Amino acid sequence: MGLPLTEEAIASHNAPRHEALADEYDSLGRALARRGVDIAAVKAKVAGFSVALPSWGSGVGGTRFAKFPIPGEPTDIHEKLEDCAVVQQLSRATPRVSPHFPWDFVDDYDGLRQEAAALGLGFDAVNSNTFQDQPGQPRSYRHGSLTSTDAGVRAQAVEHNIECIEIGRKLGSQALTVWVGDGTNFPGQQSLGASLDRYLDSAASIYAALPGDWRMLLEHKMFEPAFYSTVISDWGSSILAAQELGPKAQCLVDLGHHAPNVNIEQIVARLHRFGKLGGFHFNDSKYGDDDLDSGSINPHQLFLVFNELVEAELNPRQGFDPAYMIDQSHNVTDPIESMLSSAEAILGAYAKALLVDREALTAAQQANDVMMGFQALRQAYRTDVTPILAMARAEAGGAIDAITAYRASGWRERKAQQRKPVGLGAGIV
Numbered sequence: 405m406g407l408p409l410t411e412e413a414i415a416s417h418n419a420p421r422h423e424a425l426a427d428e429y430d431s432l433g434r435a436l437a438r439r440g441v442d443i444a445a446v447k448a449k450v451a452g453f454s455v456a457l458p459s460w461g462s463g464v465g466g467t468r469f470a471k472f473p474i475p476g477e478p479t480d481i482h483e484k485l486e487d488c489a490v491v492q493q494l495s496r497a498t499p500r501v502s503p504h505f506p507w508d509f510v511d512d513y514d515g516l517r518q519e520a521a522a523l524g525l526g527f528d529a530v531n532s533n534t535f536q537d538q539p540g541q542p543r544s545y546r547h548g549s550l551t552s553t554d555a556g557v558r559a560q561a562v563e564h565n566i567e568c569i570e571i572g573r574k575l576g577s578q579a580l581t582v583w584v585g586d587g588t589n590f591p592g593q594q595s596l597g598a599s600l601d602r603y604l605d606s607a608a609s610i611y612a613a614l615p616g617d618w619r620m621l622l623e624h625k626m627f628e629p630a631f632y633s634t635v636i637s638d639w640g641s642s643i644l645a646a647q648e649l650g651p652k653a654q655c656l657v658d659l660g661h662h663a664p665n666v667n668i669e670q671i672v673a674r675l676h677r678f679g680k681l682g683g684f685h686f687n688d689s690k691y692g693d694d695d696l697d698s699g700s701i702n703p704h705q706l707f708l709v710f711n712e713l714v715e716a717e718l719n720p721r722q723g724f725d726p727a728y729m730i731d732q733s734h735n736v737t738d739p740i741e742s743m744l745s746s747a748e749a750i751l752g753a754y755a756k757a758l759l760v761d762r763e764a765l766t767a768a769q770q771a772n773d774v775m776m777g778f779q780a781l782r783q784a785y786r787t788d789v790t791p792i793l794a795m796a797r798a799e800a801g802g803a804i805d806a807i808t809a810y811r812a813s814g815w816r817e818r819k820a821q822q823r824k825p826v827g828l829g830a831g832i833v
């Protein structure tokens with residue numbers, strides 16, 4: 405199996421756009437040079453940045469009310485990989501896929517790894533799933549998984565996570581992301597203290613099965629599906645658990661998993677300060693865990709998060725190497741288009757953060773010059789970095805205008821002829 409799109413198709417998309425892009429890139433380069441910024445250095449950083457795609461994000465998502473499938477959407481991990489390869493071919497920023505089990509179970513993981521490699525893809529963190537029951541599963545997660553009061557349920561959940569590690573080893577991953585939906589809907593339903601004890605105990609058994617060069621990424625979430633309390637509800641619970649588990653345990657920040665208006669960039673800085681910033685699930689939200697496209701609602705927040713990440717890059721603590729992943733639910737768009745748009749938003753936030761005049765910022769902060777500190781960020785934020793992103797993509801063999809190139813490729817229409825239709829019903833968030 406070759407790559408989904410031909411190189412010629414991308415080249416012929418780029419050809420008529422090159423001249424205008426070069427003009428815009430040169431013009432931005434001159435403007436940045438006047439600010440003492442070398443555009444080529446920023447482009448090189450952007451070109452070296454990548455974000456993993458969620459295997460589940462290539463399917464059409466749903467809300468708990470409904471899912472509206474589109475013709476040609478992928479129905480299994482093989483087709484999901486193909487769609488992720490399209491995103492990678494056009495964006496050149498998404499070379500890895502983060503799989504989710506049991507959704508992506510197959511019989512032959514060595515074969516799956518080869519299949520991905522032939523599509524130009526590798527695998528990122530593996531995600532376990534103990535928030536749903538699967539057909540034929542001996543015990544139910546209705547009342548919790550890693551934190552269940554039933555030792556047999558806890559053992560089953562631990563076993564599943566260890567199985568995910570085993571699969572991940574075959575796929576070449578080096579991290580396990582653990583998110584549990586465990587929690588309560590009623591005060592009095594469970595002991596808030598004892599459920600955390602049970603979590604720590606179960607998590608320690610998973611931790612003990614981690615290979616030496618692996619990380620365990622603990623993903624917190626304030627609410628949903630549990631609406632009164634969640635066991636790992638916030639970054640405080642997450643970092644305490646990670647500290648208790650050991651150095652290979654770090655915290656994963658899903659941008660949608662916080663209380664409204666929480667200062668996420670500050671959380672990022674705090675986690676970094678203690679060497680516990682393990683990774684991200686990028687998405688955007690307005691009200692709760694909306695799983696909307698990255699940067700579509702609050703691009704400024706994304707920029708401020710990346711501002712902290714650039715600070716962290718410049719002042720690395722031990723183990724600073726966050727796993728960057730997208731985690732979105734594409735309910736009303738073609739998932740490939742959403743992932744292209746999101747990758748661009750994420751890279752754009754990074755590029756803008758790279759433009760911050762760090763010397764000016766530090767000097768302003770030192771002198772308590774409030775307005776100039778703010779302006780150091782503002783100047784970078786209002787810069788249109790589109791030409792840098794497009795040039796980096798084009799130089800790497802990607803498309804100057806990725807969504808237009810994707811539409812012109814006719815990929816989805818072709819797949820609508822070839823792939824079996826997916827069922828209706830409520831989708832997964």
Ligand code: PSV
Pocket residue numbers: 460531583623625658685693731832833
């Ligand atoms: C939970 O809301 C979450 O963010 C976790 O990362 C899950 O693995 C993912 O969404 C997929 O449902």
Ligand code: MN
Pocket residue numbers: 623658685731
């Ligand atoms: Mn997530």
